[in-house]
Amino acid sequence: MRLATPTGFATEVFVLEKPDRDLLPEGPWTLLGDQCLRASWLAAGMPEPEHALWVSVPEEEKRLGTLVPWLEHWAKAPFHRDLTVVALGGGVLSDMAGLAAALYLRGVTWQVWPTTLLAMADASLGGKTGADLASGKNLVGAFHAPKRLVACPAFLDSLPARHLENGRWELIKTALIQGEQAWAKEMLQPGPVQFAWVEKALAYKAGVVHRDPREAGERRLLNLGHTLGHALEAASEYRLLHGEAVGLGLLAACFLSEAQGAKPFPPAFLKALARRLAPLAPLVAPWSSCLPLLSRDKKAKQVSGAAGAGACEIICILPRPGEPAVQRPLAPQQWEASHARLLTMLHQETARA
């Protein structure tokens, strides 16, 4: 099924139970796939073009150096400007493949076939491609939207449970941005991920990205859970997965929103969040490790005046029960009490379990 997206949207979005070769490019194309998907790709009757590359790209290798051999390989083939790169893998591979497609011959077309829940629900849509630098994650990249996105739940059959849970947090984030608490509550229940949730998240993100492709306004809302989340992820030395860190950041953002004067979330809802997050408590870094990371956040801006030299603010996204989330510039220190409340609640839920 092709999802309805806004007229003129750069990416055609398909959600199919199984991969379909008819959705592969018609002209010259090559495949850049995660090697752990090779067997299931071939078993599904999908073709392996000449010069296909099967790679393994762990997060630690999400570096510019990793993609240079891919570019050399394409140039040696040789592929020309009419090439379409088909990326098959999780968010690391698709971020890197998209960046390689943006760089090769100053930009060739690409398709993305996401294979993790996180990539299906979030990373593969929106045109952000990137790689990490020693100073931080995703500090280099390009906006280069894939021409086509094909999400097939069949790929999730082999995905480890931890990665399914990881992707679920990006879905819960989407519900909270829109104030759809009942949907968020449904996704917090035990039970398998419904693919209708992914379709709903993709449709929502397509609308936001179409209205604000360069994150000048509305698109910032997609960063809900990411401000403290990124700091927790880095402070854990990436032992926390991206989606897990976002989940922790979501609960903390609920607390911060209340501290900033919004109506509190119902205690049962906060508990449901904390119960699902409680196993991550040992990976939550102390506030003293998070504060310097928050101050160095990509989205932090220096402010002058009463706050003093060197003070900074970050546009924080605050969820509200039953209402869309709002943006608020806040000093990093404002997160301290929410971080403390997060830890307390996680420990309470751990003790109760």
Ligand SMILES: NC(=O)c1ccc[n+]([C@@H]2O[C@H](COP(=O)([O-])OP(=O)(O)OC[C@H]3O[C@@H](n4cnc5c(N)ncnc54)[C@H](O)[C@@H]3O)[C@@H](O)[C@H]2O)c1
């Ligand atoms: N571009 C964006 O807008 C955006 C948004 C969110 C996250 N991201 C990026 O996404 C990355 C995280 O992506 P991720 O969570 O998909 O992790 P990942 O790409 O590292 O994949 C997780 C693991 O699962 C394996 N894998 C992939 N598909 C599989 C399958 N179907 N069966 C079994 N194993 C499979 C991978 O080899 C890897 O070991 C981060 O680098 C983050 O920065 C990008």
